[in-house]
Amino acid sequence: MNLFFLLIYFIIITAVIEIYVVLFRLTGLKLEISRFQVISLMTGTGFTTGESELILGHPIRRKLATFLILFGAFSLAVIISSISNFLSDDLRMNHILFVAGGVLLVFGVLKLACIQKLLSKLFHKKMKQNIELGDLPIRDVFLTEKGDYLLNLHIYKDSSLAFKTINQVIKEHGRLEFVVIFIKRGELKIRRNIYNEEIHEGDQLFLFGEKEVITEYFKDDMNIMEENLKNQHHTSLTRQFS
Incomplete structure (x- = not known):
């Protein structure tokens, strides 16, 4: 009986995971990232990865994540309690079966294409009405199409x-699919007359545009940057362990 209860509760947990995978995916998150982050939120492990910024930086995903964290803590308590009490008499199996049926029903409804389309529209409508542009993560502002690219x-x-x-290096930049957003020079951000500003060693250029264009015209500079950053990282590790 105890094993049967745990099996039913495991089905509930699995169904909740899949429900929230669908919900996260409807907010624009990739399927594989959604599943990992949902499990991480429920178990409290692994959520410190860089991908967690995709959750924390998105207002709707943060609300969904809040429930998952609470549900994960509650589920752990239920499982521990059921094992320690060895399924006490006051725990009625028909109640847990009713809950399992309800969760599976919700999951089945969410798998319907028409429901997913409706929820996707609802999420995007809510984002447009209630969320300021500055509250959105960079991915949702700049990287809206497959070819979009943002480079520091x-x-x-x-x-x-x-x-x-x-202007001296790329004379035809006005006809190309990229823009320089600003130049960062120490604590200073240069936004005026960018294309005629002499670029100094140590500057950072924030570029946005078509990935193929940026990688073609800035390929050499990107290779130099990668090589220097790699050497800096190697030097840092050498000093750390010396």
Whole structure:
């Protein structure tokens, strides 16, 4: 009997996981990321990964995550209690079966294409009505299409852009699918006359546009940045263990 109860409760937990995987996916999160983050939230393990920013930076996902955290804590308490009490007499099996049936019914309804389409519209409508643009994660603001690309390009002394302007290096930039959002120079952010601003060693260029265009025209500078960052990381590890 005890094993049967645990089996039913495991089915409930699995159904809740799948329900929230669907809900997270309807907010625009990828399926594989949704499932991992749902399980992480329920169990309290692994949620500190970089992908958790996709949950924390999204207002609707944060609300969904709140329930999962509470449900995970409650589920652990129920499982521990059921094992320690060895299924006491006051725990009625018909109640747990009723709950399991309800959860599975909700999951079945959410799998319907028409319901998913309705919820997706509802989520996006709520985002447009109640959420300020500044509250949204970068992915939801800039990276809305497959070819969109956002690059933080670090400039070094051997970069092709060092001590030059964008206009000097890429004369036809006005016809290309990319823009320079701003140049970061220490604590200063340069937003005016960007394309005629001489770029210094140590500057950071924030570029947005078509990925193929950015990777084609800034390929050498990107390779130099990756090589320098790799060397800096290696030097840091060497100092740490020396």
